[in-house]
Amino acid sequence: MIAIASRKEVAELAGVSEATVSRVLNNVGPLKEKTKEKVLAAARELGYTPSSLARSFARRRSGNLGVIMPYLPKARLFSAYYFSEILSGIGSRAREEGYDLLMIFRDADEPLDYCGLFRMRKVDACIVLGAKEEAGELAALRQLKQEGHPYCLINQHFAGEGFHEVDADHVEGCQLAVKHLLQQGFTRIAFLNGPQAYSNSRDRLEGYMRAFQEAGIPADPSLLFEGNFSRRSGMAAAQVIAAQLERIEAVAAANDRMAIGLQQGLRELGIPAERMPAIVGYDDSDAAELTTPALSSVRVPFYQLGEIAAAKVLELPESGSGDTVQEIIQVKLPAKLIVRASSLRLGGM
Amino acid sequence: MIAIASRKEVAELAGVSEATVSRVLNNVGPLKEKTKEKVLAAARELGYTPSSLARSFARRRSGNLGVIMPYLPKARLFSAYYFSEILSGIGSRAREEGYDLLMIFRDADEPLDYCGLFRMRKVDACIVLGAKEEAGELAALRQLKQEGHPYCLINQHFAGEGFHEVDADHVEGCQLAVKHLLQQGFTRIAFLNGPQAYSNSRDRLEGYMRAFQEAGIPADPSLLFEGNFSRRSGMAAAQVIAAQLERIEAVAAANDRMAIGLQQGLRELGIPAERMPAIVGYDDSDAAELTTPALSSVRVPFYQLGEIAAAKVLELPESGSGDTVQEIIQVKLPAKLIVRASSLRLGGM
DNA sequence: TGAGAGAATGTACGCGTGTACATTATACAA
DNA sequence: TTGTATAATGTACACGCGTACATTCTCTCA
Known part of the structure; x- marks a missing residue:
């Protein structure tokens, strides 16, 4: 490789000091128009590009x-x-x-x-x-x-x-989802949440609760399930939920992946379309409109x-x-x- | 913030030269065990971490x-x-x-x-x-x-x-897909490809051709369609393909998104399940198993x-x-x- | 005990910038 | 013309590390 051009060479070719080269390139301080041009021309001719490494070092900022x-x-x-x-x-x-x-x-x-x-x-x-x-x-x-x-x-x-x-706002987001289900006339709404270690899981739970509270209906703790956000865990939940379909009309899930896993799991268990619970997902990922039926979901402005x-x-x-x-x-x-x-x-x- | 500890301070505290500190930290050259310990202890006490900025600069390598x-x-x-x-x-x-x-x-x-x-x-x-x-x-x-x-x-x-x-190997990948369709008994197989600017689109086309060639069946150029890899373009293709369903038995798509768009597009156009062409996608993205019916696809080891x-x-x-x-x-x-x-x-x- | 070899460490400097400070050129007013 | 303020540029050095080379220590063997 042709040796990389240095600031020194640029300075020599332009007939100025290194400091001036630096000033031109950073556009700092008062500069004669003529000088600017000379320096830029020299830099172009030599294919000079300042080293970000040295630059970061001198500035003590990585730029990352x-x-x-x-x-x-x-x-x-x-x-x-x-x-x-x-x-x-x-x-x-x-x-x-x-x-x-x-x-x-x-x-x-x-x-x-x-x-x-x-x-x-x-x-x-x-x-x-x-x-x-x-x-x-x-x-x-x-x-x-x-x-x-x-x-x-x-x-x-x-x-x-x-x-x-x-x-x-996941409290509000989940509240919207559950409220929607309530408005559809469902009252026995299960909640498939994510791990409690994530605050947004806890927020969602609160939204779920609030929606019920607002509707004046007591929430049933036995309708709370937990997955780990994976599709697999949604499928696992399907096993449990399928067995209780007479008391579960709808499910709100904490993300789309679990919701989709749930949909698929229930279908694989042979639940016919007319017995499918209503489902709302969360995230509105691009997968939401790929499923059948298309998944209602809470859109988050990621x-x-x-x-x-x-x-x-x-x-x-x-x-x-x-x-x-x-x-x-x-x-x-x-x-x-x-x-x-x-x-x-x-x-x- | 407490001023960041410097190598100099570490050297002083450990009672050695800066060079030795550097050697210990980079584990270079022969070192007395005792010295190592002293230096490491001093570094720990001062909470010293070498600056990657300076390090990169000195080494003239960014590490990125x-x-x-x-x-x-x-x-x-x-x-x-x-x-x-x-x-x-x-x-x-x-x-x-x-x-x-x-x-x-x-x-x-x-x-x-x-x-x-x-x-x-x-x-x-x-x-x-x-x-x-x-x-x-x-x-x-x-x-x-x-x-x-x-x-x-x-x-x-x-x-x-x-x-x-x-x-x-997208030639082989696409060939596998088409061969599979041929083996299923389909011969009128359309191909929904991506833009020709991508070599892998061209490769796939070649795979498509080869599969036909191998089967001793002439490929029909009028069955070649082009999208831009988006789901939307798959849906657009559905319009065209739907009108020709009497001569198209199956479709190989250049990626899953288009394949899924095609599936959805056809369904939205009211094509019943029994008239749906067989479809194979490409990429085997996680969406492939979300669709109904689940999408056959070519898995690429991304x-x-x-x-x-x-x-x-x-x-x-x-x-x-x-x-x-x-x-x-x-x-x-x-x-x-x-x-x-x-x-x-x-x-x- | 002394010399020599190798181990262990210290000294000095370069890496390529940014920039404070010193210096020189320029313009303008007196 | 001369002095002065300001523009324009040059000089010199720090930034924090790696490392070549110089130096000192230590050990072994004669």
Whole structure:
């Protein structure tokens, strides 16, 4: 490879000092128009591109926005849709701000140390996806907060911690879903939730409860089921639910994958269409309109969650630990119910 | 924030020189056990973590593996599944090798300059996803090759260019699909392909042709249709195909999304189950088993494609332009047909 | 005991920027 | 013309690490 051109060579060719080259390239300070041109011409001629490595080093800023993802194998519990939407949002915003995206996969066993990322200067800010209520995670996040690094959680709330969080309103989202089922005339509505370690599971449960409360109907705790967000767990739930179809008219699921698994499981168990419970999913993933019947679902603005989190976290200062009172990011976007065939009363309406 | 500990402080606390600290941390050269302990203890006490920024700078290597993705809005033409699988494979391998993943989104309009990434030292190697036959793209890739940077394409072949490529065998994959349909007794098999700008579309077409050739049946060019890989385009194709159902017994689609769009489109047009053509998709995305009937599909080992590409590209030397004769990466993994209900002869078997 | 070899450590510097400060050119008013 | 303010540029160095080379320590064997 032709030796990479250096700033020094550019300076010589343009007949100026290195500092001037730097100034031209960063457009800083007063500069004679003529000089600018000379330098740019020389740079072009030599094919000079400043090294981001050296640049980052000198500026002591990596220019990277870290995105922390769940451990890979586990990522399959979440839908690809979920991440790709959020990532797109983050990426689109990051690029506008001139940041690169550094993907970091949480390790399975190793204790996670988000602060290390900052100490190592790998990232200037980071966004945490798929976090859950767990000791190590909590400790790592607390330290992040305590040391005053710019970070933000998406879709996970830690009560009483005051973390920076961008989330959708899952209480309202689930409430919408259940309310819709109630309005369809169903009252015996089961709830297939996700693990309680995720705040949004707990939020959804609250939404479920509120919908019943609002309707003045007592909720039946024996209608609460738990899966792990996977389609497989939805199919497993089908076994249980199929046996109780005389007392279950409808099911609200905490995500589409479980809802779809449930649909399929029930069908495989030979439940005919007319005995199928009404089903509402959650996330409104692209799979929702692929099923038969098409799945009603709660649409979550994942893309926007990513965009907003990126925007917010990038304007957060790298403050010292608690020296300035920092405003806490607390964004909650509304979710929206998308009604399709799966939740409509058969032959009704 | 407490001022970040420096190597100097560690050296002082441990009573050694900075060089020794560096040696201990990188485990290089002969070291007295005692010294190691002293240094490590001091580092731990001060909470010292070497700056990757400075480290990268000194080593002149970023430690990043770049992953180039299509422009975001366009990414929706591809399935989230496709990327998330490949990314997982790449990420898993990169982490094993101690590399970080830097996501780079191709710009819509700006002429792309992959070499710039290397000149700027943002990445030590890069993997290109979703490339297609197009002037700017080709030029950028040629330069990459000419300058001898470690790069690799996934799932796109440029004939006669000798680029580093890791791909699945789409000729064979599509041949398997069509052969299966032929074996089911169908002979009037339509082909819903993707844009010809993608080599894998052309490969699939070849596979389609070969299957017919092998069976000794002339292929009918009027049965070739083209979509753009989106579900929407599959639904559009349904319009056309529905009108010709007396001469079309089966359809092979170039990806699942189009196949699913086709299924749905036909159903919406009121085609009853017994008149539905047999359908085979491609990719075996997770959506394939969500549809009714479940979609037969060609499974592509996306995860492995990512893993292998990462492994290969990371062991590629940053060679000068053509000074050493470099071996060209040319990996082709087999695809595999997964048969489900959508392609089985009704009432048959 | 001394010399020599290798182990262990220290010294010094380069990596390619950004930028504070010093210096020189320019314009304008007196 | 001369002085002065400001524009324009140059000089010098820090950033935090890796590492070549120089130096000192330690051990063995004669």
